[in-house]
Amino acid sequence: MGSKDFFALLVSRSVEIIDREGLRRKIASRRSLRVKLGVDPTTPDLHLGHAVPLRMLRSFQDAGHQAVLIIGDFTGQIGDPSGKLAARRQLTASETKANERTYRAQIGTILDLRRTEVRRNSEWFGRMRLAEFLALLAKFPLKSAWEREDFQARLRAGRAVYLHEAMYHVLQAYDSVAVRADVELGSLDQRLNLLAGRELGSRLGRIVQDVVLLPYLIGLDGREKMSKTAGNTINLRDSARDMFGKVMSILDALIANYAALAAWLPPERVRGIERRLKAGENPRDVKIEVAEAVAERYHGAAEARRARSAFLSLFSKRERDxxxxxxxxxxxxxxxxxxxxxxxxxxxxxxxxxxxxxxxxxxxxxxxxxxxxxxxxxxxxxxxxxxxxxxxxx
Amino acid sequence: MGSKDFFALLVSRSVEIIDREGLRRKIASRRSLRVKLGVDPTTPDLHLGHAVPLRMLRSFQDAGHQAVLIIGDFTGQIGDPSGKLAARRQLTASETKANERTYRAQIGTILDLRRTEVRRNSEWFGRMRLAEFLALLAKFPLKSAWEREDFQARLRAGRAVYLHEAMYHVLQAYDSVAVRADVELGSLDQRLNLLAGRELGSRLGRIVQDVVLLPYLIGLDGREKMSKTAGNTINLRDSARDMFGKVMSILDALIANYAALAAWLPPERVRGIERRLKAGENPRDVKIEVAEAVAERYHGAAEARRARSAFLSLFSKRERDxxxxxxxxxxxxxxxxxxxxxxxxxxxxxxxxxxxxxxxxxxxxxxxxxxxxxxxxxxxxxxxxxxxxxxxxx
CATH class of the missing domain: 3.10.290.10 (RNA-binding S4 domain)
Structure with missing residues (x-):
């Protein structure tokens, strides 16, 4: 894929790019970019919501860029407050370690780990002194921490926000500096954290990362972002049959969304699906196709076909329906x-x-x-x- | 002085005690209390505003308690935001060190340094790891940092507040835990910082310090708190003649205030001065008495008398006036x-x-x-x- 096509792909798959013109130029330069994605090992199971930025990182990898995956074993012990309605329970070091073990195998089904620079942020934060950290804090206004929409929502709901949570974006920003990221990927609710990384780079006179914000995958309940807390997930470790059945349970309105974000079908195929639905094709038939594509992504074509047959023989015969x-x-x-x-x-x-x-x-x-x-x-x-x-x- | 009289003295000289009943009981127990006062070495010259809590600490010392003086060589590099209209320039380590050298001599004119435990807070903060600090932050709500009146005043004035400044009360609070303070002294604008120390002790299940808040000394301009920034100070290193002359320039309305806080006259003598002024005695004569008392505190009776004569011969002869x-x-x-x-x-x-x-x-x-x-x-x-x-x- 040429650099022009790759940039077009980025644009079509993302919600927002900051700064778009900067990133276009970086990609056109044909230099191998350092592309950062951070994941906090806060749960042993990854789901298709996590897979969205991972798939994007894989696309960068396939276009010849350097994927830098940060396991937030340090920040995971604080808990990212983004979009959360309550302070997260702080995980212990041994919990994050146990979760981390299950991560690599799951991530390896998406990324090419041999070509990925995997880093833990305890590497730099574990030995960071208070004085160094305070010098970082001096680069960030209190106001922007306070005015975060997620914090304000919690305060309106009468819930407390603690000072350590207001440090999260600073830590994530420093991750970017530590690994010299040219680009950071994240989902839309990570916007402030990713912009903090961009700002810190600029204030320290270091590399200024561009930011690629990706859409959320809506969960099986059809309302909330897919997340373990909402209990609406398709997990990477689900069997082909489970994945198939779960996709079959989504609202018709989400079919194209799942085709793009869960099955990660190419944009032109997603547009085709949208057209067919608009033209009045039975949503159930289209959904079966998307469900099979999702199962195929993680379990291969043969398994996906078997999942489809099993589903159809159990649920899809007209008389039963x-x-x-x-x-x-x-x-x-x-x-x-x-x-x-x-x-x-x-x-x-x-x-x-x-x-x-x-x-x-x-x-x-x-x-x-x-x-x-x-x-x-x-x-x-x-x-x-x-x-x-x-x-x-x- | 009996413990009852000492407590009465505390009450008469302070603005607020938290918690008053708790402190009364601690003092009545006749246990030697650890009494903390923190000073940041942010300026080489101490002035009579600084002297107010130092005098109080000396009173504790004379009543048999353990004075613990904390030189904020670490926190001084952040700058206490209390009551400030702008973010303080961060001092370098060598600046704070140079200032600290001049401190001891000046403080020694008030405290008995041989009986004082002098600590620098770099002792604990210099080696503190980020993870320990984040665990402390988890004990403090973001809201209370944000809602500080001094921060809000700066924001209203269109000035920035930075995140490191919102850490100051946490650090000061930890000082109290580190030295196991039973009581902390400070001036009224330190209220939030001192209460943070009380709360942290309680949240960590450690000693819960009581708080003695002292009045400000109004500066020579008659409007603002005495401070280097306002340029309205009488410095501890001023000559007897300078001290005398400066006190003579204060507004008549401040005479009793200076008698209490600058000359540190006993409460009954201050009440006497108030009565005489009310009865119509010439304020200038009373002011001369207070000016001499201030000079005497720092330079002894003979020097103070000379300062008075010099002043009178230059300025006070009727014909010249x-x-x-x-x-x-x-x-x-x-x-x-x-x-x-x-x-x-x-x-x-x-x-x-x-x-x-x-x-x-x-x-x-x-x-x-x-x-x-x-x-x-x-x-x-x-x-x-x-x-x-x-x-x-x-």
């Missing part, structure tokens, strides 16, 4: 037993236990085991009990 | 040459230079030398040129 009763349930997470009782699929709690133990419960194509985690119920979720009983959540 | 012309001058700091020209005492600039070189210029009893510092002109200032020419500023 017609016979499927609707059930109205508050959309939230349920314990498996509780769910069986709520839809009146079991005559008693002990009956429900027996059903669970027998593997009779499936939600959106995923088998629910006894003692397993809670199940998120969404509009359109399909609940199966045994071979023949199906409910669709209204 | 009557013959002294008034001059209206904008009240500000003047270069010596400029001043001679402004009052038309010299026929030309070269004439003014000659007068200066000859030692002909005195303001408020202080000889002004050529190339010396600027001279603050106040309402009531007396300017002498040569032996016989006097002007009083209206």
């Amino acid at each position: 017609v016979a499927m009763p609707g059930v109205t349930l508050p959309r939230r997470a349920y314990a498996p037993l509780e769910l069986l009782v709520a839809i009146h699929a079991a005559r008693s709690v002990s009956d429900a236990r027996r059903l669970l133990r027998g593997g009779a419960l499936e939600v959106d194509g995923e088998r629910i085991v006894p003692g397993g985690r809670t199940v998120l119920i969404r509009r359109g979720s399909v609940i199966r009990v045994g071979k023949k009983r199906f409910w669709r959540v209204r | 009557v013959a002294m012309p008034g001059v209206t001058l904008p009240r500000r700091a003047y270069a010596p040459l400029e001043l001679l020209v402004a009052i038309h005492a010299a026929r030309s600039v070269s004439d003014a230079r000659r007068l200066l070189r000859g030692g002909a210029l005195e303001v408020d009893g202080e000889r002004i030398v050529p190339g010396g510092r600027t001279v603050l002109i106040r309402r009531g200032s007396v300017i002498r040129v040569g032996k016989k020419r006097f002007w009083r500023v209206r």
Whole structure:
């Protein structure tokens, strides 16, 4: 891909580029750019929301640039306040370390790790003295920390914001200086943090990074950004069958969005999907195609095809669809037993236990085991009990 | 002095005690308390404003308590934002070190340094790691840093506040934890910083310090707190004659205030002075008494008496007072040459230079030398040129 085409791809896949003209020139110079992406090891499971900037980083990599992946093992212990409604519990060093171990394998399904410079920010922050840090703080106005929209939202909601959280953007900014980033990638809610990196570079007379802001992936609930907290994720470690089933449960309005951000289909194919939907093609058929493309990204074509067949044989036969009763349930997470009782699929709690133990419960194509985690119920979720009983959540 | 009398003295000399009942009990326990006072070596000259908490610390010392004096050689490099209208220039380590050398001698005229635990806060902050500091920040709400009245005043005036300044109270608070302070002394504009020390002790489950807030000494301009920035100081290193002359230039309304805070006269003597003024005694006579008491505090009785005689022989003879012309001058700091020209005492600039070189210029009893510092002109200032020419500023 020529540098011109690559820049066009960047533009089409991002929400905002700062500064756009600067980045265009950097890319046209054909110099290998240092492209930074930071991830905090705050959860052991990465999901397709995390994958959006990772895919973009891979695109840079494929265009011959140097990917610099920062594992925020130091900052992860503070917790990025961006977009959060409450102060994050501070993780311990051993928690972040455990999470980090599971990261590389998951990230390796997207990035080429052999060509990636992986750094931990404890490398520089672990030995940083207070005096050095205060000198950094002197470069940042208190006002801009205070006026962050996420902080103000928390304060309006009567929740506290603590001083250490107001340091997060400073630390992330310094990461950029430490690795000499030419470009930083992040999602839209990271805007202030990434701009801080740009400003710090400029104030210290160092490299001034350009900023590529990427769209969010909306979660399975169709409302909130995909996140572990919202419990609306498709995880990188989900099986092909789970991925397929979960994509099938999204709102029709999100199909093109998932085609672009979850399946990471090329822009022209996404536009094709948009056209077909507009022309009146059955959204369900298009969704099946997107679901297969998502599963294929992470599990290969053969697995994706099998996931599709399994889904169709269970849920898609016309007769079943017609016979499927609707059930109205508050959309939230349920314990498996509780769910069986709520839809009146079991005559008693002990009956429900027996059903669970027998593997009779499936939600959106995923088998629910006894003692397993809670199940998120969404509009359109399909609940199966045994071979023949199906409910669709209204 | 009994512990009860000592507590009564504290109450009479302070503006606020937090918590008063707690401190009363601590003092009644007859345990030797650790009493903390912090000073930042941001200027080589201490003045009578600094002396107020130092005198109070001496009173604690005399009552058998342990004085802990903290030289803020680390925090001095940030600059206490309290009550400041602009971000303070950050001092270098060598500047704070140079200032610190002059401190001990000056402080030694008030405190008994042999019985004082003198600490520098670089002792703990110099080796503090970023991670430890962030753990401290997690104990403080962003809101209370933001809402500081001094910060808000600066922001309203369109001036910036930087993040490192919002750390000052955290650092001062940690000083209290580091030295296990039972009590901290400070002036009223230090209220938030001292309360932060109280809160941090409580949040860390350590000693909870009580707080004794002292009144300000108003400067020679009669308006602002005595401070180097306002240029309205009586310095600890001023000669007896300068101290005397400067006190003679204060507004009559401040006489009792100076009796209490500058001369540190016992409360009953201050009350006596208030009564005499109220009864119509000539304020000038009372002021002479207070001026002598101030000079005596720092230079002994003999020197103070000489300063008084010198002042009276120059300025106080009725005939001169009557013959002294008034001059209206904008009240500000003047270069010596400029001043001679402004009052038309010299026929030309070269004439003014000659007068200066000859030692002909005195303001408020202080000889002004050529190339010396600027001279603050106040309402009531007396300017002498040569032996016989006097002007009083209206």
